[in-house]
Amino acid sequence: MNTKYIKDLEYDKVINTLSTYCKTYIGKDKVSNLSPEFFKDKVIHSLELTSEAISLRNRKSNIPLSDIPDISISLKILKNNGVLSITALLNMARFLKISREVKEYFFSSDDIDLSSYPKLYDLFDLLYTNKSIEDKIFSIILDENTIADNASSKLNSIRRESKKLEQEVRDKLNSFIHSSTYSKYIMEPIITIRENRYVIPIKEEYKSQVKGFIHDVSSSGSTVFMEPISIFELNNKITNLKIEEEIEIENILRMLSSYLYEYKNYFEANIDLLGNLDLIFAKASYSIAMDGIFPAINEEKYVNLISARHPLIEKDVVVPIDISIGKTYSSLVITGPNTGGKTVALKTIGLLLLMAYSGIFITANEGSSIYVFDTIFVDIGDEQSIQENLSTFSAHISNIVNIIKEITPHSLVLLDELGSGTDPIEGANLAISILKYFFDNGLLAISTTHYQELKNYCLTTEGFENASFEFDLENLKPTYKLLIGIPGKSNAFAISKKLGLEQTILDYASSLMKKEDVGIEELMKNIYDNKIAIEKEREKIEKNSNQIEALRKTLEKEKERQKEKQDTLIDAAKQEARQIILSAKEEANSVIKELNTLDKGDIATANNLRNKLNEDLKEVSSTSSHSGLNLEALKELNNKFSLKNSSLSSDSKGKKNTSSTNSTISFAKGNNFKSQTISSEINVIGMNVDEATFVIDKYLDDCAIAKLSPIRIVHGKGTGKLRDGIHKYLKTNPHVQSFRLGTFGEGEMGVTVVELK
16 A cells, blocks of 8 residues: 555554554564555454454453563674673573563463464464573673672682782781871872772872882872882782683673574564564554454455544544445545544544554444455545645646556545535536546545535435535534435535624525525435434434333343342241241150050040140141141141041040051041051152152151151152252151161162161
């Protein structure tokens, strides 16, 4: 794409902003060379990289990149097997450290599925790290001026000897300074260094009194810095050791440099990788800051931008626009007053496309879709070439001539004020002809204009569509709201009247208008007014719909909350009722035991006990009915008591008592006897715990009265929840002596064998 077109769309300003999000000079270099891609696969790949970076950034914070030292010169030295300086080696170690930290940032978390980041994975995985060399350099080089003593045994030995000699020199000089003979010659009692040799400050007038060598003179000339002859040899030895130290340090630097020779290609690769990662995460940060979205990429050659915002206009100032082209029409003509936003609309479309083609999320709403054009042609602004002596019109036409030479059916053309700068009639007809040429060649074109003829052409020609920016007549200013399908109406008369122009002037101007122009203008006014009314009604309906939806959700939540509250109350009531029934059963069992101890003829006492129990059962029945609990348990309690009472009554009259075995029992009801056989096994498979314990409870009562034991409860294996619930219940039942799981041949884990008392 022509760099001029890119600049006209202000892409360079976006790039400058993007650069501020980079952390390294490499990333900034990448940004400065960034240009849009016009191939679908590359665009998708770039956008997916940004998307992965945003996701990773949200999960783990931003990538730990910092200002990377420039190692390019060092790499050239390494290619020639040269020796790096202390600072250069430190920078190489720092570069390795940053590379390692960046790689660990991606690979160190066990809680993140790295397969979710396939494109970033490849980049992070290629980063070269070498902690061994990194640690080696940092352990030997302490800072830009210091090599560690233990860098080599020889260096350690040299420095120990130097320190020993230096101390000896200091001792001698201290003795000299504080001696009674020489102290009066000393300017200050200090030891200093000149030309790498230890010296002391002597008063200038006494310099001849001290045997030694003058290495420096103070600026005033009153002090000379002398090396006494007594330390001359010691200073020579120290100097020689310094030379040996420098040679040994050079050897150490050569050794460290040699470690890096074979890895220089990896360093070059890392520079590129870190730069790319810096660029990708800068795009992610910029996209987040703009509230950008990943647009859908279509193959049908259309653009549909929802609430598109120019990225260089402040969020609280920019007015979003909905704009589309390519589905039902391929040429869109935008009309409206000056400063109404037409040019900004063109730039917004073009710039958002260029951003997406560069892997930057676009400032629009979800649902927006774009096409990857093979190029975007632009003619924006009032440019003219003074050197070529071209008018504004000529400059525009020259640009369009160049565009026509290069267009393809997969191009997008953005034209500002098409046909302007010349005779209005000729300019309008020329503009129509140019747009028709683009249409006939199958490409998409968006243009702005003031010409009435273009509005009329779009109204009557298939494949062309009008659009306009709304104008607030009341306040005489544009609203920057784009209306697709509505041509911009002329507001000249209305604005003039609003500003106080004489009515007679306006009336005469109106009389000069052609009837057909007035008719079309009136038609457009009606269309415009109807569109505004429809838009307002739609917004009102949408607002009401949103309120209704919000109310519906609130009611659903309240209904759900009430149901949960009701279920909680019912569960609590059931628990309370169940506890009451259990208490009643315990009392019934107690009464039955007491009846067993009565004399056969003690009917009065039995009747009293029965009456007491009946009163308790009535109370239980009343309580249980409110809880909705099944009353079969209460009936069963009554049957048990009737059974026992019947037995006593029969004995007292001398009648033969109905016998029972361990397999049958007789229940009395009036004067009729009903025999019911009790099985030694009960099956509760398929029931929940509450249902099963209720059935088992009744069954155990029957078995206890029939003196049937042991019995088997078949509950199945399943998840074990039913079995555990039954076992928990059996621990509390008064009839149960013990229980165990079945053995081989008895059903094993699916059966519980119960021994009754």
